[in-house]
Amino acid sequence: MRTDLAALFIIFGGSGDLAQRKLYPALFNLYQKGYLKEHFAVIGTARRPWSDEHYHEIIMTSLAGFEADETVKKTFASHFYYQSHDVTDAQHYETLKQLAAKLDDQYQLQQNRIYYMAMSPRFFGTIASHLGSEALLTADGFNRLIIEKPFGRDYDSAKILNDELTQTFEEDQIYRIDHYLGKEMIQNIMALRFGNGLLGAVWNKQFIDNVQITLAESVGVEDRAGYYETSGALRDMMQNHIMQVIGMLAMEMPVSFSAEDVQREKTRLFKSIQPYTPAEIKTNFVRAQYGETPVEGQTQPGYRQETNVAPASQTETFVAGKVLIDNERWCGVPFYVRTGKRLARKETQINIVFKKTGVNIFAPDKNDQSAVAPDVLTIFVEPEQGFALTLNGKKVGQGFELVPGQLAYQYNQQMLADSPEAYERLILEALNGDGTNFTHWRELAASWQFVDAIRKVWDADQTALPTYPIGSMGPKEATELVQSTGAEWIFDPTQSK
Structure with missing residues (x-):
C-alpha cells in the first residue's frame, strides 16, 4: 500500500466529538506510520469562531493519549487549519474554496480532496449541493465524500438523501462509513x-x-x-x-x-x-x-x-x-x-x-x-x-x-x-480509493426496506414493551x-x- 499520500481533508463538524475522539487520532496514526507525511492538510469547519491557534490546541488535546514526542504532535497539528463556516451560506464556500486552493499549492496536494461529513445528517444534502454549485470539486485530482451514519432514518429519507448526494458525487465517490x-x-x-x-x-x-x-x-x-x-x-x-x-x-x-x-x-x-x-x-x-x-x-x-x-x-x-x-x-x-x-x-x-x-x-x-x-x-x-x-x-x-x-x-x-483502529483503517482505504469495506447504496436500500417493515409494525403496536x-x-x-x-x-x- 502506498505511503506519503497527498490529499486535503475538509471536515465538516471539525469541532465535534467524533472528530476529536476518532478522526484526529486516526489521522495521527496514519501520520506516524508514514501514510501521511508532508503532502497533506486538514481544514476543520464549524460554526464556532475559532482561530487556527485554538484549533491546534484542540488537536493536541485529542492526541493526549499518545506517547509520541510533543514536537511530532505539533508538526502534525501545524497541517490543520480552521474556518468558521455556516453550511447553509453559499458565500462561506467561496472562502473555503480559496483556502483549499491555497493549501493545495502550499502542500502540493495534487488537487486530491476528501470531504468528511462529521455533523448532523440533516445538513449532508445541503453541503453536497453547495460543494457542487460553488465548484469546490477539483478537475484533476480525486474527490471523495465520507459520510457517517445514520444515512436516513428510513428508506424514503435515505433515498432523498442519496438523490441529493448523487447530484454532485458519483456513487463510486461516496464512502458510507460503518466502523464495524x-x-x-x-x-x-x-x-x-x-x-x-x-x-x-x-x-x-x-x-x-x-x-x-x-x-x-x-x-x-x-x-x-x-x-x-x-x-x-x-x-x-x-x-x-x-x-x-x-x-x-x-x-x-x-x-x-x-x-x-x-x-x-x-x-x-x-x-x-x-x-x-x-x-x-x-x-x-x-x-x-x-x-x-x-x-x-x-x-x-x-x-x-x-x-x-x-x-x-x-x-x-x-x-x-x-x-x-x-x-x-x-x-x-x-x-x-x-x-x-x-x-x-x-x-x-x-x-x-x-x-x-x-x-x-x-x-x-x-x-x-x-x-x-x-x-x-x-x-x-x-x-x-x-x-x-x-x-x-x-x-x-x-x-x-x-x-x-x-x-x-x-x-x-x-x-x-x-x-489499526477501525477509523484509521477505513480512512486509509478511502485515501486509496478502496470502497470494499464501505456500504453501497443498493445494500443500504435493501437493509432499510427490511427494517422499515419491522418499524411499521412496531409503531402501530402500542402494547407495553417487555x-x-x-x-x-x-x-x-x-x-x-x-x-x-x-x-x-x-x-x-x-x-x-
Whole structure:
C-alpha cells in the first residue's frame, strides 16, 4: 500500500466529538506510520469562531493519549487549519474554496480532496449541493465524500438523501462509513470463509444449524437519550452493523476481492432475505427496554427513568430477531440476531452452530442427542479478538461421556496494539480509493426496506414493551425465540456452563 499520500481533508463538524475522539487520532496514526507525511492538510469547519491557534490546541488535546514526542504532535497539528463556516451560506464556500486552493499549492496536494461529513445528517444534502454549485470539486485530482451514519432514518429519507448526494458525487465517490466494517475480526470473516477449504466446504445449510450474532453493550443511553429517542436499537444497530455482519457471513464468494464484486454479492444476499408479513414480524422479532433494577443495594434507573426520555417511551433498547435467507445455500437456516443496552457484558460475538451428528453411538439410545453438544465456530469481535472451534471429546476417566472442548486462537496484546483502529483503517482505504469495506447504496436500500417493515409494525403496536433486568442478556422473549426451534443462545455470560 502506498505511503506519503497527498490529499486535503475538509471536515465538516471539525469541532465535534467524533472528530476529536476518532478522526484526529486516526489521522495521527496514519501520520506516524508514514501514510501521511508532508503532502497533506486538514481544514476543520464549524460554526464556532475559532482561530487556527485554538484549533491546534484542540488537536493536541485529542492526541493526549499518545506517547509520541510533543514536537511530532505539533508538526502534525501545524497541517490543520480552521474556518468558521455556516453550511447553509453559499458565500462561506467561496472562502473555503480559496483556502483549499491555497493549501493545495502550499502542500502540493495534487488537487486530491476528501470531504468528511462529521455533523448532523440533516445538513449532508445541503453541503453536497453547495460543494457542487460553488465548484469546490477539483478537475484533476480525486474527490471523495465520507459520510457517517445514520444515512436516513428510513428508506424514503435515505433515498432523498442519496438523490441529493448523487447530484454532485458519483456513487463510486461516496464512502458510507460503518466502523464495524473496519474492525479486525469483521474483516477476518472473509479470510476464514474464503481462505479455508475446511470451512468453505461446510458453510451451508447441509452442515449449519443456525447462526447467532450478538452485539451487547453494558452501558445505558448515557447522554445520548435525545438521539436515542428518535432512533432506538433497531435503527441504531440493526439496520447498519448487524445487517452488514449478516452480509459478510452469508454472501457468496465474490469473483475478486474488489469493492465492485464484494458489494455486488452483498446486495444479492440482502435481496434474498425473506420479507415478513406483519404477523411474522410479531413472531420473529422481539423488542424490550431495560427496567429499574436493584444492583448492589441501589436501584438503577430503567430506560424510562433516564434524563430526556419520555416517561411513556416506546423506544426499544433491545432487539432480537430471526432472519431467514431464501437462497440455495441458506434456505431453512435461521440467523438469530440480538443487540441491547445495559446487558451483562460488553461483547460482540458471532457463533456458527453446526448440526449434531445423526447418531450418538456412545449413548444407550443411539438417537439420544441430549449428551452431545453442537460443534460451534465462535468469532470474537470485541473486546477479545480471535476465534475458537468447540468440538466434542472424551471426558478423562472411565466411560465414554462426551464433553466440549475448544481449539482457540486469540490475538495477543502486541498484535492488537499493532492493529489499526477501525477509523484509521477505513480512512486509509478511502485515501486509496478502496470502497470494499464501505456500504453501497443498493445494500443500504435493501437493509432499510427490511427494517422499515419491522418499524411499521412496531409503531402501530402500542402494547407495553417487555422489560429486562439490568445485567441480564435481555427479556425471556428473546430466549423463547431461539428455543422455539430447539436452539439456545451460545453466548450467555449470566449462565455457568
